[in-house]
Amino acid sequence: MAEWLYEAGIGENRAALVSRGVIWKARIELERTAPRHGAVLNARLTDRNTGKVALEAGGEALCDPLPKGITQGGALRVRIVREAIPEPGRAKLPKAVPAAPDDAPGDGLDLLGRIRASGVPVRQLRAHEADVLEEAGWSEVLEEAVTGDIGFPGGMLRLSPTPAMTLFDVDGSGPLEALSVAAAHAVARAIERHGIAGSIGIDFPTLANKAARQAVAEAIDAALPQPFERTTVNGFGFLQIVRRRTRPSLPELLRADPVGAAARAELRRIERLPPPPPATHMVSRRVANRLAQKPEWSAELARRIGGATAFVAPKE
Structure with missing residues (x-):
């Protein structure tokens, strides 16, 4: 069950x-x-050319389309249809659409x-x-998200998020058609497991005949739940999938702040240690610095385990 x-x-x-x-x-x-997908928020138009709005609750979003007749500085109510997406160097702003007239303000789920x-x-x-x-394999799933290495019987996937799309590269041995069909099932499971959406590209081995390429496309259809759209497998072995995107994938979240992810993982491990709580805990220098910047995390850990833990880094 x-x-x-x-x-x-x-x-x-x-x-x-x-x-x-x-x-x-x-x-x-x-x-x-914040803002979460589905939130209905009051806003004010700050840039009519780009559709940028300032949210009353804080932050900005891009609204498309804009309500008819709205002018610079005008008030409007928007619904968030995609949360902010972290990217190297900057984040994509949340996307919004005008809210329906009867939509009451509120946070998304x-x-x-x-x-x-x-x-x-x-x-x-x-x-x-x-x-x-x-x-159930939580740490293994997080490692997949961070490293991009995903094994399957007979081969390996390499997952690479990019600003344009998430890419999967297929590698392995044995007959290429069987490898590609197995990879298609593995990709579908990885997409679901890691919450990957938007534009997704898969680079399969080059398959010479049309029937083999069709078998790979049908494997995607069988393994990946709808809704999505896809292309056929072209002569170079490339197939593209498009899924509706509402929030970042697990790889995007973890790779945007690997130090923060490592710090939170350490807190999880300490919280599960049998009592008494450790007086000190060794972590990397970067994790120690992050925890020093987030004293509220250490305070919450102390509340949960019944004692304070000092995080120390190895001496250089």
């Missing part, structure tokens, strides 16, 4: 859809994520609200209980 496992962590909340002991979907929501709305049973985890999230 499938169930969502949910964990209210320090600095982030986590959820995994688990069935038969395997993680099929992994999701992380960072603290103070948080992670716990979304998984509850899925209709699948939700189990909320506690730190003193058995770590069923880890038993």
Whole structure:
């Protein structure tokens, strides 16, 4: 039986859809994520040429289309249809559309609200209980997201998020058609597992005949839940998928701030240690610096485990 496992962590909340002991979907929501998908917010137009609006709750978004007749500085109400997307050097602003006349202001669903709305049973985890999230392979999924290395029988995928699209490169041995079909199933599972959407490119081995390329496309159709659109596999082995994008994927979130991700993972590990809490805990210099910048994380850890832990880095 499938169930969502949910964990209210320090600095982030986590959820995994688990069935038969395997993680099929992994999701992380960072603290103070805003604006969320589905939020209805009051705003003011700041740049008519780009559609940029200033949100009353803080931050900016791009609204397209703009309401007819609105002028620079005019007030409007918008609905967030895509959250901000982290990118190297900058972040893509959230996307918005004009709200319907009867839409009341409100926040979009948080992670716990979304998984509850899925209709699948939700189990909320506690730190003193058995770590069923880890038993299902949580750390392995995070490592996939950070490194991009995803193994499957007979081959390996390399996942690479870029500003334009998320790319999968297929490598392996054996007959190329069988390898490509197996890779198609592995890509579909990775897309679901890591919450990848938007434009997705897959570079399969070059397949000489049309029937083999069609078999690969049909494998994608069979393994990846709708809705999505795709191209055929071209003569160079490339196939493109487009899925509606509402928030960042797991790889985008973790790669945008790897030090923060490592710090939050350390906090999770310490929270699950048997008592008494450690007086000191060794971490890398960068993680120690980040935790020093986020004293509220250490304070919350102390509250949860019943004692303060000092984070120390190796002496240089």
